[in-house]
Amino acid sequence: MSAASLRRAVRESVGGLPREFWWLWTSTLVNRLGAFVATFMALYLTLERGYSASFAGLVAALHGLGGVISSLVAGVMTDRLGRRPTMLAAQASTAVSVALLGFMQHPAAIAAVALLVGMASNASRPAVQAMMADIVRPEDRVRAFALNYWAINLGFAVSAAVAGFVAEYSYLAGFLGEAVLTLVCAVLVFVKLPESRPERTGRAAAAEPETRLGTVLRDGRFMGVVGLSFLISLVFTQGSVGLPVAMGSAGFTPGDYGLVIAVNGFLIVALQIPVTRFIEHRDPQRLLVLSALLAGYGFGLTAFAGSIGVYALTVCVWTLAEIINSPTQMSLVVRLSPVHGRGRYQGVYTLSWAVASLVAPLMAGYVIDRFGAGWLWGATAVLGTVAAAGYWALMRGLPAGDAHAVAKGTSTAAADREDLAAGTESRTGV
Structure with missing residues (x-):
């Protein structure tokens, strides 16, 4: 590839996005660079503090339960208070609770603070996610979500490597380091990001009824997407819960698993942007069906x-599914969400991943213990097939939605105004 072609590819990948998006992207990257607790909590509790694996599992479950609770609460706050205040409150609370967790000694206190974290x-x-939908043009949303997902994985890859060395020196330093980086993220939001929540005025207020949680739960097509997201999440989460257990049972070492799962992060960092350039204007129905089949099988x-080589090959297959599914599904969620209800819709969508993080470990442990790892992998193939059929059925007859905005090249605000005037905002199936 020539230098001119490379520059053109870079411009097409990152060009045309608003300045606010890049500050939001930067805050995501900074936040993930400090992801210490989620990565090393189990090792901290078992190796540093001497607690049992069962207690470490309980703490992890409480951490996941906290995510389930906050998904709905934060969605409502995003719509009522605004995107910026919600992010600031969440990041400040995260910094305080993570720092506090590093000083907790009693098991009950550790469990309670883990729930808060x-x-x-x-x-x-x-x-x-709601702010990203607010500030990015409809035709650029798949690319924007892909870039944000790339930042998440890049930050996680770097933090996992650096935090490993930090943990050898001091786990407390890791907790405090995450707290500091989270505060830096909050400062970036406070200084650089204006509020993006659309105001309910004039015809918009008359055309679009107020969105409540009940509105979201009665939206049949959207809840179908949430259900399918839950199935896909159950499959993808097995990379961190079922795969290490199965490899350990087969006689492989933790180092072997580390090498295999590193393929996932490397491929996402290397391929997310070029693959997204290839798929961003293609049929989302086919992409979601394909990603579900690739994930399951x-x-x-x-x-x-x-x-190890064959394990790494299987990781390549489902990582490609992850690269395709994440930005495509996020764009679909925005497409099905009303402008003034994006926070609640995103909250319910986030709930599908949070619940899956609770169910997937239980599913993996039960199936492996009772029937063997082979049955777990067979179950993932079934789940992927069911999800693929669900995406195919769910998106049949789905209107073009934001396609008119893409054809005209209009801004998000302009497209939203057109949708509100028509009283639709692509909410078919409500």
Whole structure:
């Protein structure tokens, strides 16, 4: 590839996005660079503090439960208070609770603060996703969500490596380091990001009824997307819960698992942007069906893995599914969400991943213990097939939605005004 072609590819990948998006992207990257607690909590509790694996699992479950609770609460706050105040409150609370967790000694105190950390750390997600939908043009949303997902994985990859060395020196330093970086993220939001919540005025207020949680739950098509997201999340989460257990049972070491799962992060960092350039204007129905099949059967192939190389190959398959699914599904969620209800819709969507993070470990442990790892991988293939059929059925007859904005090249605000005047905002199936 020539230098001119490379520059053109870079411009097409990152050009044309508003300045506010890049500050939001930067805050995401900074936040993920400090992801210490989620990565090293189990090791901290078992190796540093001497607690049992069962207690570490309980703490992880409470952390996930906090995310389930905050998904709905933060979604409502995002619509009522605004995107910026919700992000600031979530990040400040995360910094305080993470720092506090590092000083907790009693098991009950550790468990209680872990619940608070889970609530606080998950609370900013609906606001971030709603703000991204507010400030990015409809035709650029798949690319924007992909770039944000790339930042999440890049930050996590760097933080996992650096935090490992920090943990060898001091776990407390890791907790405090995450608290400091989260505060830096809050400062960026406070200084650089204006509020983006659309105001309910004039014809917009008359055309679009007020969105409540009940409105979201009665939106049949959208709740179908949430249900399918839950199934896909159950599959993807097995990379961090089922895969290490299965590899350990097969005689592989933690280092072997580390090498295999590193393929996932490397491929996302290397391929997310070029793959997104290829898929961003293609049929989302086909992309979601394809990603569900790749995820299900990518994990299903794990049943036949007997070496590190084959395990790594299966990771390549389901990582491609992850690269395709994440930005495409996020764009679909925005497309089905009314302008003034984006926070609640994003909150309920985030809930699907939070609940999956609770169910997936239980599912993996039960199936492996009772039937063996082969049955778990067979189950993922079934879940992927069901999800693919669900996406195919759900998106049949889905109107063009934001397609008119894409064709005209209009801004998000202009497209939203047109949708509100028509009283639709792509909410078919409500």
